[in-house]
Amino acid sequence: xxxxxxxxxxxxxxxxxxxxxxxxxxxxxxxxxxxxxxxxxxxxxxxxxxxxxxxxxxxxxxxxxxxxxxxxxxxxxxxxxxxxxxxxxxxxxxxxxxxxxxxxxxxxxxxxxxxxxxxxxxxxxxxxxxxxxxxxxxxxxxxxxxxxxxxxxxxxxxxxxxxxxxxxxxxxxxxxxxxxxxxxxxxxxxxxxxxxxxxxxxxxxxxxxxxxxxxxxxxxxxxxxxxxxxxxxxxxxxxxxxxxxxxxxxxxxxxxxxxxxxxxxxxxxxxxxxxxxxxxxxxxxxxxxxxxxxxxxxxxxxxxxxxxxxxxxxxxxxxxxxxxxxxxxxxxxxxxxxxxxxxxxxxxxxxxxxxxxxxx
Amino acid sequence: xxxxxxxxxxxxxxxxxxxxxxxxxxxxxxxxxxxxxxxxxxxxxxxxxxxxxxxxxxxxxxxxxxxxxxxxxxxxxxxxxxxxxxxxxxxxxxxxxxxxxxxxxxxxxxxxxxxxxxxxxxxxxxxxxxxxxxxxxxxxxxxxxxxxxxxxxxxxxxxxxxxxxxxxxxxxxxxxxxxxxxxxxxxxxxxxxxxxxxxxxxxxxxxxxxxxxxxxxxxxxxx
Amino acid sequence: xxxxxxxxxxxxxxxxxxxxxxxxxxxxxxxxxxxxxxxxxxxxxxxxxxxxxxxxxxxxxxxxxxxxxxxxxxxxxxxxxxxxxxxxxxxxxxxxxxxxxxxxxxxxxxxxxxxxxxxxxxxxxxxxxxxxxxxxxxxxxxxxxxxxxxxxxxxxxxxxxxxxxxxxxxxxxxxxxxxxxxxxxxxxxxxxxxxxxxxxxxxxxxxxxxxxxxxxxxxxxxxxxxxxxxxxxxxxxxxxxxxxxxxxxxxxxxxxxxxxxxxxxxxxxxxxxxxxxxxxxxxxxxxxxxxxxxxxxxxxxxx
Ligand code: SF4
Ligand code: SF4
Numbered sequence: 077x078x079x080x081x082x083x084x085x086x087x088x089x090x091x092x093x094x095x096x097x098x099x100x101x102x103x104x105x106x107x108x109x110x111x112x113x114x115x116x117x118x119x120x121x122x123x124x125x126x127x128x129x130x131x132x133x134x135x136x137x138x139x140x141x142x143x144x145x146x147x148x149x150x151x152x153x154x155x156x157x158x159x160x161x162x163x164x165x166x167x168x169x170x171x172x173x174x175x176x177x178x179x180x181x182x183x184x185x186x187x188x189x190x191x192x193x194x195x196x197x198x199x200x201x202x203x204x205x206x207x208x209x210x211x212x213x214x215x216x217x218x219x220x221x222x223x224x225x226x227x228x229x230x231x232x233x234x235x236x237x238x239x240x241x242x243x244x245x246x247x248x249x250x251x252x253x254x255x256x257x258x259x260x261x262x263x264x265x266x267x268x269x270x271x272x273x274x275x276x277x278x279x280x281x282x283x284x285x286x287x288x289x290x291x292x293x294x295x296x297x298x299x300x301x302x303x304x305x306x307x308x309x310x311x312x313x314x315x316x317x318x319x320x321x322x323x324x325x326x327x328x329x330x331x332x333x334x335x336x337x338x339x340x341x342x343x344x345x346x347x348x349x350x351x352x353x354x355x356x357x358x359x360x361x362x363x364x365x366x367x368x369x370x371x372x373x374x375x376x377x378x379x380x381x382x383x384x385x386x387x388x389x390x391x392x393x394x395x396x397x398x399x400x401x402x403x404x405x406x407x408x409x410x411x412x413x414x415x416x417x418x419x420x421x422x423x424x425x426x427x428x429x430x431x432x433x434x435x436x
Numbered sequence: 437x438x439x440x441x442x443x444x445x446x447x448x449x450x451x452x453x454x455x456x457x458x459x460x461x462x463x464x465x466x467x468x469x470x471x472x473x474x475x476x477x478x479x480x481x482x483x484x485x486x487x488x489x490x491x492x493x494x495x496x497x498x499x500x501x502x503x504x505x506x507x508x509x510x511x512x513x514x515x516x517x518x519x520x521x522x523x524x525x526x527x528x529x530x531x532x533x534x535x536x537x538x539x540x541x542x543x544x545x546x547x548x549x550x551x552x553x554x555x556x557x558x559x560x561x562x563x564x565x566x567x568x569x570x571x572x573x574x575x576x577x578x579x580x581x582x583x584x585x586x587x588x589x590x591x592x593x594x595x596x597x598x599x600x601x602x603x604x605x606x607x608x609x610x611x612x613x614x615x616x617x618x619x620x621x622x623x624x625x626x627x628x629x630x631x632x633x634x635x636x637x638x639x640x641x642x643x644x645x646x647x648x649x650x651x652x653x654x655x656x657x658x659x
Numbered sequence: 660x661x662x663x664x665x666x667x668x669x670x671x672x673x674x675x676x677x678x679x680x681x682x683x684x685x686x687x688x689x690x691x692x693x694x695x696x697x698x699x700x701x702x703x704x705x706x707x708x709x710x711x712x713x714x715x716x717x718x719x720x721x722x723x724x725x726x727x728x729x730x731x732x733x734x735x736x737x738x739x740x741x742x743x744x745x746x747x748x749x750x751x752x753x754x755x756x757x758x759x760x761x762x763x764x765x766x767x768x769x770x771x772x773x774x775x776x777x778x779x780x781x782x783x784x785x786x787x788x789x790x791x792x793x794x795x796x797x798x799x800x801x802x803x804x805x806x807x808x809x810x811x812x813x814x815x816x817x818x819x820x821x822x823x824x825x826x827x828x829x830x831x832x833x834x835x836x837x838x839x840x841x842x843x844x845x846x847x848x849x850x851x852x853x854x855x856x857x858x859x860x861x862x863x864x865x866x867x868x869x870x871x872x873x874x875x876x877x878x879x880x881x882x883x884x885x886x887x888x889x890x891x892x893x894x895x896x897x898x899x900x901x902x903x904x905x906x907x908x909x910x911x912x913x914x915x916x917x918x919x920x921x922x923x924x925x926x927x928x929x930x931x932x933x934x935x936x937x938x939x940x941x942x943x944x945x946x947x948x949x950x951x952x953x954x955x956x957x958x959x960x961x962x
Contacts, residue, residue, distance in 0.1 A: 141684030
C-alpha cells in the first residue's frame with residue numbers, strides 16, 4: 077500500500093482558526109498525524125507577568141472567546157484563594173450563570189460547525205439561530221455577545237435585577253424545546269447517524285491513556301466533571317447529573333454536549349430561583365499577599381486549570397494555565413487512525429478544538 | 437515541608453535509571469478506587485484520612501522518607517497537596533508513584549521564583565489530578581544547565597507540556613521522544629521566559645510608543 | 660478592470676477572511692454574518708468566498724502573530740489588486756490587549772494597506788455589517804474614480820443612538836469634571852488604551868478607541884464615575900482616521916487653598932463616595948494639597 081504525507085490547513089480542516097496538520101496516509105486511510113500548533117501563539121503567559129492582576133482579568137477573557145468567561149472566573153478564583161477571600165454567595169451564583177450561558181453557546185457552536193462539515197446546511201443554520209437566543213441574552217445582560225466582563229477579583233461586576241432575571245428566565249424557557257429537539261435529531265436522524273455513529277472512536281482505555289478531558293472524555297464513559305469532582309462556586313448547591321455516553325464516537329460527543337446544554341438551562345434556572353441576596357463583591361481592592369494557588373473549573377471543553385504564584389506585589393510571579401483542548405489534540409491520532417481522509421474535518425471538529433486556547 | 441537539599445544534589449546526574457529506586461520495590465498502598473470513597477452521602481467532598489495517608493506513604497516510599505505533602509482544604513472541601521521533592525532525582529520515582537495511585541498529569545509549570553538569580557535556582561511544578569484533588573510536586577533546579585528527566589514515558593500527555601517547557605525556558609528535558617519546538621516560531625529567540633534574556637530586544641513596548649505618538653500627533657492636527 | 664459589476668444580484672461581492680491569530684471572537688461573529696438570517700451579508704449583496712482570488716473585500720482579524728505572518732502576507736498578496744481591506748476588531752489596528760508581546764508583529768498596517776477599521780472586541784454583527792458597508796462604499800467610489808463622499812458619522816442618524824434595545828458596551832465617555840486624577844483607570848486597563856499627560860495648566864486624559872477593548876473595567880474601578888461606558892457601538896471609520904478615534908478631557912489644576920501649589924481638587928463625587936454626606940469642614944479639604952490637608956486635619960481641634 078502506498079504511504080503518503082499530506083499537509084492540511086484550517087481551510088481543509090474546516091476550522092475557524094489557523095492550524096496545520098501533517099497527515100500520514102496508507103492508501104486513502106489515515107495512519108498517523110502530527111499536529112502543528114502555534115499560529116495563534118500570542119505569548120500570553122508572558123504578557124500576564126507584565127500586567128497587574130486587574131489587567132489580567134480583561135486580558136485572560138481574550139484568550140478565547142468561546143470559553144471567555146471561564147478564564148477570568150478561574151483566574152479570579154486563584155487570586156481569591158491566595159488572598160483568602162470568600163466571595164459573596166450571590167457572586168458565586170452569578171458566576172455560574174455566566175459560565176453556563178457561555179457553555180450553551182459554545183456547545184451549540186460546535187454542533188453547528190459539525191452539521192456544516194457534513195453538509196447539513198439547514199441544520200447548521202437552525203443550530204446557529206438557536207444559539208442566537210443566547211447571544212442576544214448575553215448582549216442584553218452583559219453588553220457584549222462574546223466577552224461578558226462579568227468577573228472581578230472578589231466577585232462579579234454585573235447584577236441581575238428582577239427585570240433582567242425575568243428576561244433571562246424567559247430565554248431559558250425559549251431554549252428548552254429547541255434543545256430537546258436538537259438532541260433527538262443528533263441522536264436519531266438517519267443522515268446524521270450515518271456520518272457520526274462509529275466514526276472517530278476513542279475507547280475508554282485510550283481515553284484514559286491519552287488523559288483527555290471534558291465532553292471528549294465523558295463520551296467514552298469517563299465520569300469526570302470538575303463541577304462535581306472539585307466543586308467550586310455555586311456548584312455544590314446545584315443539582316445536575318454528569319452527562320455520559322459510552323460509544324466514544326463523534327455522535328456520542330455531540331450527545332454529551334447537547335445534554336449538557338440542556339442541563340445548563342436547568343442550572344441557570346436553579347441559580348435564578350435560588351439567587352441569594354447580598355453584595356456582588358467581597359472587597360474592591362484587596363491586598364494580595366505572596367502565595368501560590370491552584371484553581372480549576374469545568375470550561376465548555378473540559379477541565380481548566382490555573383496556577384498562580386504571587387510575591388505580594390500586584391504582578392504575578394507566574395500565572396500558568398492549561399486549557400482543556402491542550403489535553404485532547406494528541407488523542408486525534410487514535411480517533412483518526414484508519415479513517416478515510418474525508419472524515420478528517422468532521423473528527424477534528426468533533427473534539428471542539430480551540431486553537432486560541434491551545435496556543436495562548 | 438521538608439528542607440531543601442543543597443543545590444549540588446539538585447544537579448541531576450543523568451541518566452537516572454540506574455540510581456533511582458523503582459516504586460515496584462517499595463510497599464504500596466492500594467490505589468484510590470475510581471470515583472469512590474471521597475464523596476460523602478450529601479454529595480459534599482469528604483477525603484478520608486486514608487487518602488492523604490496513601491499519598492504520603494506512596495511518595496515517601498518512592499522519593500524518600502523526608503518527602504512530605506502539605507494539604508490545603510478549601511471552603512468546598514477540595515484538596516490541594518503541595519510537595520517539594522527533596523531532590524531532582526526524586527522526580528521520576530515520585531511520578532511513578534503518582535501514576536500507580538491512578539494520578540493523571542494535569543499540568544507542568546516551570547517558573548523563575550522570587551529572587552531566582554540571587555539563589556541560583558529555578559522550579560518546576562508538576563500538577564497531578566487524583567480524582568478531584570490536585571497534587572503538586574515541585575522540583576528545585578539550578579538556574580543554569582537545568583535538566584529534568586522526561587515524564588512522557590510515564591504520562592503520555594506530558595509530551596506537549598515538556599516540549600513547551602523546553603522552548604520557553606532554558607531547561608533540558610532528558611529523554612523526551614520528540615523535542616521539537618511546539619508553539620514558538622523559528623524566527624523567535626529561544627527561551628523567551630528567561631529573565632536572563634534581555635527583554636528589550638523583543639518586548640520593549642516599542643509598538644505602544646509608536647502608536648501613541650501617532651495618536652497624540654493625530655489629535656493635535658484636530659485641535 | 661473588470662467590466663461586469665460584482666454586487667449585482669448575478670455576482671455578489673466576495674468577502675474573504677484572514678485570521679492572523681485572533682482569540683476567535685471576531686471570527687465567530689463573522690461566522691454569524693454568514694449563518695444567521697438577520698445578520699447575513701447577503702443583505703448587502705455579499706457572499707463569503709474561500710478563494711483569495713475572488714476577494715473583493717478582505718476581512719482581517721487578530722493581532723498578527725509572528726508565526727502567522729508569512730501565510731497572512733501570502734494570502735493577502737493573492738487577493739486582487741483592487742480589493743478593499745477591513746481590519747476587524749481592535750487587534751489588527753493596535754494589537755488590542757496583545758500589544759507588545761514577543762509573539763505579535765502588528766499593527767497590520769505596517770505590513771499591508773488597510774482601508775477600514777471596525778473597532779470592538781469583538782464588534783457585534785451589526786457593527787461588522789456597518790464596516791462592510793463602508794468598504795462597499797470605498798469600493799464603489801474607487802471604481803467610479805471618485806472620492807467617497809460620505810461625511811464621517813452621517814450614519815449616526817439622530818434619534819437612533821446605535822444602541823437598539825440593548826445597552827451594548829460601546830465607546831467610553833470621560834467626564835473631566837468628575838476626575839480626581841487617581842489614574843486607577845489606567846492602572847486596570849489591560850489594553851493600554853488610556854494616557855495621562857501633565858500639561859502646564861491641567862492633566863489631560865486621552866482614551867484611544869482603537870486600543871480599547873470596551874471591557875468597562877476602568878469605569879468599574881473609577882471612584883467617581885468619571886469614565887462611563889456608552890451604548891454607542893458605531894465606531895467604524897476610514898483607516899486614515901484611526902488615530903483620531905479618541906475620547907479626551909482636561910482636568911485643570913487649581914491653586915491649593917493653603918499654600919498655592921497647583922493641585923487637582925477632589926471632585927464632589929469623590930467626597931460623596933468617601934463621606935456620604937460631606938460637611939463644610941470636609942468640603943474645605945477638597946481644595947487643599949495633601950500637605951495642607953494633613954496640617955488642617957491635625958490642627959482641627961478634637962471634640
Ligand atoms: S479584537 Fe477582541 S475579539 Fe477580536 S480577535 Fe482581538 S481580542 Fe479577539
Ligand atoms: S474599557 Fe476602559 S479598561 Fe477596558 S480597555 Fe477600554 S479603556 Fe481600557
